[in-house]
Amino acid sequence: MSKIKVLYLSYTGLLEPLGRSQILAYLSRLTDEYQFTIISFEKAEDLAKSDELQALKKECEHYGINWQPKTYHHKPRLLATLWDLSSLIYHTWQLSRSNRAHHIHCRSYIPAIAAWLVSKQTQVPFIFDMRALWLEEMIEAGRLNRHSPVHKVLEWLETKLLKDTAHVVSLTEAAVNYLQQQQPQLNTQKFSVITTCVDLERFKLSTVAIEDKKLGTMGTVISGWYHLDWLFLSLKTQLRKDKDATFKIVTRDSAQALRTMAQKYEIEPSKLEILSSSPNDIAKNIADIKAGLLYFTAGISKLGSAPTRLGEFLACGIPVIGNSGVGDMASLIERYQVGVVIEDGSQHAIDEALEKLDTLYQDKNLSQRCRDAAEDYFSADKGAVRYRQIYRSITSHEKR
Incomplete structure (x- = not known):
């Protein structure tokens, strides 16, 4: 049986600790049924670590994952992000047209914006894996002014992403409750809560007694x-x-x-x-x-x-x-x-x-x-089961 092709977009690098624990830990458990292409944006200092880079490439190859790392740009912030977004749009278009991807899994907002724009032409469904309330994070960090022109555009985009996505994944119940209170029309949207996973094979219960209260x-x-x-x-x-x-x-x-x-x-x-x-x-x-x-x-x-x-x-x-x-x-x-x-x-x-x-x-x-x-x-196994259910629901909806 041929595998279903999934394009996975991440603005978090696979070489970062979060990339391994929150992306590869899940996807490696789903490769029996799905063929993944991952586009991730890696920090220059991580790409410079050739040994770690090659080791991760080999690990992805072992799972049959096609990993296509791109360089993350961070200065000047707005222009750098727009540059990375344009790159994402291009590669998403290339990899999602002509049935080269059955659906797109977007980790956070920037990838979701790229997939949403491309989907207008390709009709390829995308999953909006929110990870956090990004706009509120930027406001509280002083990187975005509430009610500014940029905020209004991003707020409009957030509403469109939540409305047009095939499925929304949130890390917490608290975020789902907040979104549905703010936007009652989302009560009919499909939400799943899948928290940050832990690879329990790597993080194990220590058998050594710790005497010091460190x-x-x-x-x-x-x-x-x-x-x-x-x-x-x-x-x-x-x-x-x-x-x-x-x-x-x-x-x-x-x-x-x-x-x-x-x-x-x-x-x-x-x-x-x-x-x-x-x-x-x-x-x-x-x-x-x-x-x-x-x-x-x-x-x-x-x-x-x-x-x-x-x-x-x-x-x-x-x-x-x-x-x-x-x-x-x-x-x-x-x-x-x-x-x-x-x-x-x-x-x-x-x-x-x-x-x-x-x-x-x-x-x-x-x-x-x-x-x-x-x-x-926090089990990665249980998280992978939840993602598999979401993937299958999208596939079955496409076949109707």
Whole structure:
């Protein structure tokens, strides 16, 4: 039986940690039924790592995936994005005409805009995999002014994408509820919630007992979306509780900038380990962290966020402290009892959260409960099943 051809468009690089965990982890599980062509936009510094580039190309070839990496442009921002969009439109047109793609899977807004424009001519259906509430994210980050001409155009485009797509995928229930409240006509649109997945074969429950109560985090923390001040206040507070405490941050962010911040909070360099990690080594590099700190800015934009690192920490049996107002994170922590929810970054709130964490440590089933939560909610296998159902529904609709 011939495989159904799917064109997968991503503005996130496949060479980035998110690319592997949120794209390849799913698609590799669907290649028995679908033939994928992936167009992704890669950062120049990632493309320069020839060994990693060749290794990923071979991995894609192993799964029968045709990966066509393009260079991501970021300056000047608007012109660079328009340049990348024009490239996407061209390649989407080339690969979707003449039955070379049965449908298009768009990861986020820029790819969805390209697929929407092309579909006007080719009639090839596309899936709008939103990932987040992008316009609200840009507004809160100060990159877009609400009610500006650019915002009005993008808002109009968002409405068109949501209306004309064959299916909408959201990371959270919170985002779906918000969209349907804002646009009641979307109540008839087909939505699915598929959260950020974790490859449970790579992120495994650690069998090594961790004696030190080492706090830490991973991923980007120097951004407008992470409360870096909450993080370092938590580390300082823990150090006050335990003078032997050590900390760890696994990130590609500037180590020098983080060291400067640590100095501001009177944290000695020897107490804080900062290291970069390849996607393949992340699980190994967080294995000695006793609890993960997930402090993200809250707001409308974050209703659509589902931090990948939450699922990855839990898959390794590591509990978390996470704040409310970020997608479904707080409700998941409470539902599965896998950590502590913090309301703000005040000294009182952090003191209370660390005390609750110490109480949680007494529960011998805590690590296994974290793993069970990951298997139940963040499994890449279950996510792939959901995507397969969506793909099949689109294919069956085309055959009618």
